[in-house]
Amino acid sequence: MTNSELRVGVVGAGAMGFDHIKRLTATITGAHVSAVVEPDAGRREAALEYAPLAGGYANIDEALAAGAMDAVLIATPGQFHEAGLLPCIAAGLPILCEKPLTQDPESSWRVLEAEMAGGKKLIQVGFMRRFDREFEALRELIASERVGELLMIHAVHRNPSVPDSYIQPMLITDSVVHEFDVVPWLAGGSVASIEVRHGRRNPNTPDHLREPILVLMELDNGVLVDVEMNVSVRFGYQVATEAVMADGIARIGQPSGVQVWQDATYSIGEHADFTTRFVEAYDRQVQAWVDGAKRGEIAGPTAWDGYKVAVCCKAGVEALETPGPVAVELPPVPDFYA
Numbered sequence: 256m257t258n259s260e261l262r263v264g265v266v267g268a269g270a271m272g273f274d275h276i277k278r279l280t281a282t283i284t285g286a287h288v289s290a291v292v293e294p295d296a297g298r299r300e301a302a303l304e305y306a307p308l309a310g311g312y313a314n315i316d317e318a319l320a321a322g323a324m325d326a327v328l329i330a331t332p333g334q335f336h337e338a339g340l341l342p343c344i345a346a347g348l349p350i351l352c353e354k355p356l357t358q359d360p361e362s363s364w365r366v367l368e369a370e371m372a373g374g375k376k377l378i379q380v381g382f383m384r385r386f387d388r389e390f391e392a393l394r395e396l397i398a399s400e401r402v403g404e405l406l407m408i409h410a411v412h413r414n415p416s417v418p419d420s421y422i423q424p425m426l427i428t429d430s431v432v433h434e435f436d437v438v439p440w441l442a443g444g445s446v447a448s449i450e451v452r453h454g455r456r457n458p459n460t461p462d463h464l465r466e467p468i469l470v471l472m473e474l475d476n477g478v479l480v481d482v483e484m485n486v487s488v489r490f491g492y493q494v495a496t497e498a499v500m501a502d503g504i505a506r507i508g509q510p511s512g513v514q515v516w517q518d519a520t521y522s523i524g525e526h527a528d529f530t531t532r533f534v535e536a537y538d539r540q541v542q543a544w545v546d547g548a549k550r551g552e553i554a555g556p557t558a559w560d561g562y563k564v565a566v567c568c569k570a571g572v573e574a575l576e577t578p579g580p581v582a583v584e585l586p587p588v589p590d591f592y593a
């Protein structure tokens with residue numbers, strides 16, 4: 256540790272928070288975990304073993320009162336994000352908030368208002384796909400128009416399975432939430448409408464879900480997008496994107512593991528879950544956030560990006576129950592975020 260290291264408080268030491276604590280301790284430079292904020296004592300103690308310089312706190316107010324943090328990484332479930340964000344904004348701390356910013360446009364707007372009132376951008380939202388090298392390369396290719404103008408995007412988002420706590424709207428709010436951020440970032444437009452189509456139900460789908468679904472988005476620049484959202488694929492975890500351009504096609508997210516030729520069969524490794532598929536993206540996201548926080552800058556998706564996604568999620572959840580497209584209507588971008 257050096258005196259110039261950013262002292263990071265991690266709020267929520269569940270699956271994702273624990274992962275970020277290990278990353279901040281072992282991989283990230285220029286920062287260390289100085290506080291673990293977690294109401295569950297067992298999880299808090301387990302996490303503190305990986306954060307030798309940290310104090311443990313049961314809630315955010317205790318950690319703020321102790322002056323234990325220069326910056327905060329929020330990894331609580333989405334419904335608790337607003338309650339974690341507001342006191343950290345009031346304290347003027349840089350924040351990396353796991354996706355989603357909050358769970359509805361109204362609470363996201365309150366967060367924007369708080370950030371604007373403070374007069375300084377503090378929030379980066381954890382849409383880590385923007386830090387995946389393949390997504391970066393695809394964006395650069397599309398912007399360069401080396402393969403011609405972008406016409407369409409086909410995306411697949413496949414999870415092997417989901418826990419019982421994963422309910423139907425989460426297909427949108429927990430999963431397609433990523434496409435609502437990354438697709439406009441790739442395509443240079445904004446989502447204008449969302450339609451959801453249900454086809455045949457996968458017999459492997461848990462009883463309380465109806466999926467896979469096809470999410471159709473129209474962007475305001477005319478680009479059409481389809482997303483296969485599928486959470487019972489069993490074989491592994493797959494996020495792949497194909498961009499259809501005027502003079503050719505580009506694909507990312509193809510399996511890239513070990514290739515094996517055996518018994519007259521060729522096979523290649525695939526990821527089992529998002530922790531390995533996006534490990535480098537999570538590392539790069541957190542490093543960029545730490546470096547940005549030290550410069551006093553936001554180095555990724557902003558709170559305004561988080562708000563736009565919250566509006567898309569609301570329309571997407573409505574589209575789960577509505578035949579035909581649901582319009583996505585955004586207010587003008589506040590000058591603060593323009």
Ligand SMILES: NC(=O)c1ccc[n+]([C@@H]2O[C@H](COP(=O)([O-])OP(=O)(O)OC[C@H]3O[C@@H](n4cnc5c(N)ncnc54)[C@H](O)[C@@H]3O)[C@@H](O)[C@H]2O)c1
Nearest residue numbers: 267268269270271272292293294295330331332333353354
């Ligand atoms: N970017 C990604 O790919 C990705 C992947 C998984 C999860 N996430 C996001 O990370 C966040 C956390 O998800 P998870 O899977 O780790 O959840 P989790 O349920 O495993 O862990 C959440 C933890 O937060 C704690 N907690 C609840 N309320 C709290 C509060 N007020 N203060 C402090 N801690 C509190 C819980 O006790 C729990 O330990 C969610 O926003 C989720 O959407 C992102």
Ligand SMILES: O[C@H]1[C@H](O)[C@@H](O)[C@H](O)[C@@H](O)[C@H]1O
Nearest residue numbers: 354412414429430431433529
């Ligand atoms: O919370 C997870 C996470 O955000 C993953 O990146 C996504 O692929 C899953 O669908 C979602 O359930």
